[in-house]
Amino acid sequence: MKKRYLAPLVLTALFFAACGGGDKKAEQETTKTTQENNAVDNSMVSPGADKPASKGEQLMAQSDCKTCHKEEIKVIGPALKDIAGKYPNTPENVDKLADxxxxxxxxxxxxxAMLPHPNVSKEDAKEMVQYILSIGK
Ligand code: HEC
Known part of the structure; x- marks a missing residue:
């Protein structure tokens, strides 16, 4: 006698459990997808931001050098990598090129002719030469 009442009860319990569980799983999956999308967005914010420019490179970027000099190709002045190829990095060459x-x-x-840069200090000019002579090495 007892088993006859038990069967529908168990079925009802299973039914609710299945529905409740199903909803929860879907919810978790939605949360997971959102988190994954966020992770992708974050990685796009600043690619290469962990690679700081050298002091000489920064000084050159702030000055007018890039108008006449590019790293790879001759523009008005020689390519920076050609300058690096012509002069070995010795104290005399750094001094001469800074002047x-x-x-x-x-x-x-x-x-x-290269325009003079009277506002550039000897120290900064040397930093720029150090950067130029380091290109391609
Ligand atoms: C108006 C264009 C111009 C600008 C601006 C310019 N240069 Fe030049 N640069 C030249 C030219 C042209 C030469 C080649 C000079 C020569 O034949 O002796 C040259 C040559 C050089 C050389 C090699 C010098 C040698 O004797 O071999 C260095 C180093 C250099 N430039 C660095 C710089 C830096 C650093 C800056 C920024 C502060 C700069 N240049 C800005 C045109 C320019």
Missing amino acids: KIIKGGSGNWGEV
Whole structure:
């Protein structure tokens, strides 16, 4: 006698359990998807931000150098990587090239002259030369 009442009860319990459980799972999946999307968004915020530029590179970016010099190709002035290829990184060369940045001049690469940069300090000019001579090495 007892088993006859038990069967529908168990079925009802199973029915509710199935529905409740199902809803919960769907909810969890929605949350998971949202979190995954957020993770992708975060990675797009600042790619390469962990790679700081050297001091010389920053100084050159703030000055007018990039108008005439590009890393890979000759523009008005020689390509920075060609300058790096021509001069070994010795204290004499760094000193000489730093003076050239400040005073300007022509003759080493052709007839076109580099404008003088009287506002650039010798120290900053040396930082720029260090950066240039480090390109491609
Ligand atoms: C108006 C264009 C111009 C600008 C601006 C310019 N340069 Fe130049 N640069 C040249 C030219 C042209 C030469 C080649 C000079 C030569 O033949 O001796 C040159 C040559 C150089 C050289 C090699 C010098 C040598 O004797 O071999 C260095 C180093 C250099 N530039 C660095 C810089 C830096 C750093 C800046 C920014 C502060 C700068 N240049 C801004 C045009 C420019």
